[in-house]
Amino acid sequence: MQHIELDIQRISAFIPEQELRQLQQDLLHQHQVLLGKTGKGNDFLGWMDLPQTITNQLLEKIKSDAEQLRKISEVIVVIGIGGSYLGAKAVIEALRPHFGDEVGIPGKPRLVYAGQNISSDYLSDLIKYLEDKSFSIVVISKSGTTTEPAVAFRLLKNLLESKFSREETKDRIIAVTDKSRGALKSMADIEGYRTYEIPDDVGGRFSVLTPVGLLPVALAGFDISRLMEGAEIMQQMCASSALFEENPATLYAAARNALYRRGKPIEVLVNYEPALQYLSEWWKQLYGESEGKEHRGIFPASVNFTTDLHSMGQYLQDGLRVLFETVISVGKSKHSLQIPEDKDNLDGLNFIAGKELQHVNHMAELGTILAHLDGEVPVIRLIVPELNEFYIGELIVFFEFACALSGYVLDVNPFDQPGVEAYKKNMFALLGKKGFEQETLEIRKRLNLQ
Ligand code: PA5
16 A cells, blocks of 8 residues: 655755754654643644544535535535635645536536635625525634634625525535534524534644535545545554654654754745645645744745746746745546657657656656756655545645644644734724724724824
8 A cells, every 4th residue: 555655865965864863853752742742732632633533423424414415506605714715625626627517517516615715806706606506505614703704604695595495595504613602603503504513622724634624525526534544544654653764744844844944944835736736725824824933934835837837937946045845746647648649740749759748747847856956945755646535635644743743843832823813903993893992093093094
């Protein structure tokens, strides 16, 4: 059985062996702290046990609710933001065909997203699109009070209520939220919506393997049991030993922190598959929100190659030398496609005729890695055998364990996010929310508003 694999050979030119070994000592300790649940934020470690706490019974319930909603819907709107959005979107985008579900039908509904912005144009277009469709809503918010999803839910619930009876509307809404707190939970109780709980000890960005991610993934028609199988295998690998040879998460945490300490504060996650674009978005939230604290932390960025080689490629090769790359390399493509021979060869491509396109993509990857190493960009490589539910499950747990360990190496609490409140306070004051009256005057003055 193959697993995802981490290759850090190519950072050796940038990091003396001794420094990595020192970090290994630190990681042996941090691994104990994490597993022993004695470190910072230890009331938010429920994500480590999800392959066990998400029971088969719960998986079956999610599948059956998903099936019911799929049967009656042409379109399903998944409402959520941040940790209540990116994980599901990452998994679904990694698995779905790139084309083909522009128009959904009951049984094979189209999934669309809302609540991840406050754009008037986005929501107006969505409402227009949904007006003549049979649609349903899955609304996801742990706190149940986040502005963006709450606004989208209010608008789309109104539309649903204008199209269907009270009873039918109720059958077309599922809420995923806290078990007892928040406006969404109260609303669900009063209106009688079906609900799923987000465990108290699992933070938003670590919640993709709870109903937050599992329900949308099941709605999209993918195998959530297989996803959890991959997650469980990786959980065993990451939890059982801290040794580099046996644990890709400690190895990754050590490699990236060693590079950070050597003057590389920016990590660029690279993919060669457009299907992985949202996995990078999920990864950016996971690492950015977990590590960026107390004026410390690696800045997570991402690029999609080869697309961005024609835009950001120049900077990566030749700009300020403050970055390193982590390249996700997918072994086997879902489909095989050969470059055809052409008798006239007017485009000059016969030198690759008969070759698999995936091979060409791999050669682009290897050529780029070498060029970037020559340009003094250290490269870590993460090899994923193929993009299926199992390996995506492995990837998620690998990144989560490595993120927690990295946070501990940096000596921050990887499980809180105090910094995300600052903008909300100002926005609420500007919008005149009750309880923010004191701030309103001062903020308006600072912004030179009348
Ligand atoms: O990871 C986090 O905690 C955040 O990104 C939240 O997931 C995000 O703000 C959405 O919060 P909620 O699920 O409470 O609506």
